[in-house]
Amino acid sequence: MLLYFLIIIPTLFIVFLLFSYWQEWKYRRKPYYKLADVGWRQTPLPSDNEKVYSLAMLGDVGAVATDGTDPVLNQFKKWQQQNEEAGIAVFLGDNLYPVGLPPEGHRHRLLAEKRLQTILDQLQHYNTRSVFLSGNHDWNKGRPDGYQYMLRQEKYITEALQNPESYQPPHGCPGPVTIQLAEGLLLVVINTQWWVQRGEKPLGSKYNCPYTDIEEFYIELNTLLRKNRHQHIIIAAHHPLYSNALHGGKFTIRQHLFPLTAAHKRFLIPLPILGSLYPFYRKFFGAYEDMSHKKYKRMRKRLLQIFHRYQNIVYVAGHDHNLQHFEKRGNHYLVSGSGSKTSFVKKGGSATFTLEQPGFVTLNYYSNGDIWLEIHIATPGTPETAPDEVIFRKKLQTITVPREQPA
Structure with a gap:
């Protein structure tokens, strides 16, 4: 009996880990499609002449x-180049790694400024309409002094683009902020970092925020959605509400065996069984940036309670460094967080699509009321030589009710 426990059980456990690792290795960096969407390439797309507006949703471009x-x-x-007349680029937060835009003289300042200026120069070259959100890294990884980091980045971007509305919501307030993009298409921006931020965070007239109590935000958001149920609503935020990746509590077998790689990828010290404590903690209790953390969980629950009342919402976030799509109760939830980094995403579950590759999401709105999702992956090469590869396409919604004016 003792031999059974000392040899056979550990052997079976190791075999299970090896098999699981092999299964993960087979689909890493390969697209997963829900069975109903396997034949997506055969679905006819409306012509470009019918396109009214396009949104490029880029998350976590900070590196x-x-x-x-x-x-x-x-x-x-x-x-x-293809959407100069009617398009907007939405940057979904974590615009600068590792700690947002530090003060002058900080060791990360020069690199952060160079990365941010690279993006801003490209936007200005094509005169691209754009709006930036903030993520946890833009708030100095959520540390108590993060509010000043966010304000510094907001000031830099709005002054460089000469547009005070290019950073939303303003002053780090929770939002919601609305931008009418076209008839029947409304962009709503919310600052989800506010809920999980430690230390100072703005609320009330002292900070030029419209609310003194966060409950007023939820009332305003619900009122806004109710008045605009006649049109498509794109909600942009940093934190996802559904995810098959790290912040949703999903870890690789490698992360269970080599937990110290969370600190540095070269720390390949095997800690079987003991190494699972860290992933289990992140899954069930969570760091501030994880869905399982009590603050994140509370925010997510309240938002979903509101969103589930409607069926005209597309919610797009970054945070997890991959590409994902979920459909829940007639609404769509996207992760577009592989703007400069990639990380593991688990296939299956309730996801319609998942992929661990660099890229971004676009949402195209057509004159017949359709809104289409396209997921683009980035391949090496210049803009002239690299193929424009769409790895997934899906019609999300059609507005069929009359487009009456909101009350």
Whole structure:
């Protein structure tokens, strides 16, 4: 009996880990499609002449290459060229790694400024309409002094683009902020970092925020959605509400065996069984940036309670460094967080699509009331030589009710 426990059980456990690792290795960086969407390439797309407006949703671009070789920025450049007249680029937070825009003299300041200026120069070159959101890294990784980091980045971007509305919501307030993009198409921006931020965060007239109590935000958001149920609503935020990746509590077998790689990828010290404590903690209790953390969980629950009352919402976030799509109760939830980094995403579950590759999401709105999702992956090369590869396409919604004016 003792031999059974000392040899056979550990052997079976190791075999299970090896098999699981092999299964993960097979689909890493390969697209997963829900069975109903496997034949997506055969679905006819409306013609470009019918396109009314396009949104490029880029998340977590904070580590872009600054020498002109960045594959995501080069792919984004193609979108800019094709949508100069009626398009907007939405940057979904974590615009600068590792700690946002530090003060002058900080060791990360020069690189952060160079990365941010690379993006801003490209936007200005094509005169691309844009709006930036903030993420946890823009708030100095959520540390108590993060509010000043966010304000510094907001000031830099709005002054560089000469547009005070290019950073939303203003002053780090929770929002919601609305931008009417076209008839029947409304963009709503919310600052989800507010809920999980430690230390100072703005609320009330002292900070030029419209509310003194966060409950007023939820009332305003619900009122806004109710009055605009006649049109498509795109909600942009940093934190996802559904995710098959790290912040949703999903970890690789490698992360269970080598937990110290969370600190540095070269710390390949095997800690089987003991190493699972860290992933289990992140899954069930969570860091501030995880769905399982009590503050994040509370925010997510309240938002979903409101969103589930409607069926005209597309919610797009970054945070997890991959590409994902979920459909829940008639609404759509997207993760577009692989703007400059990639990380593991688990296939299956309730996801319609998942992929661990650099890229971004576009949402195209057509004159017949359709809104289509396209997921673009970035490949090495210049904008002239790299193919514009759409790895997934899906019609999300059609507005069929009369487009009456909101009350």
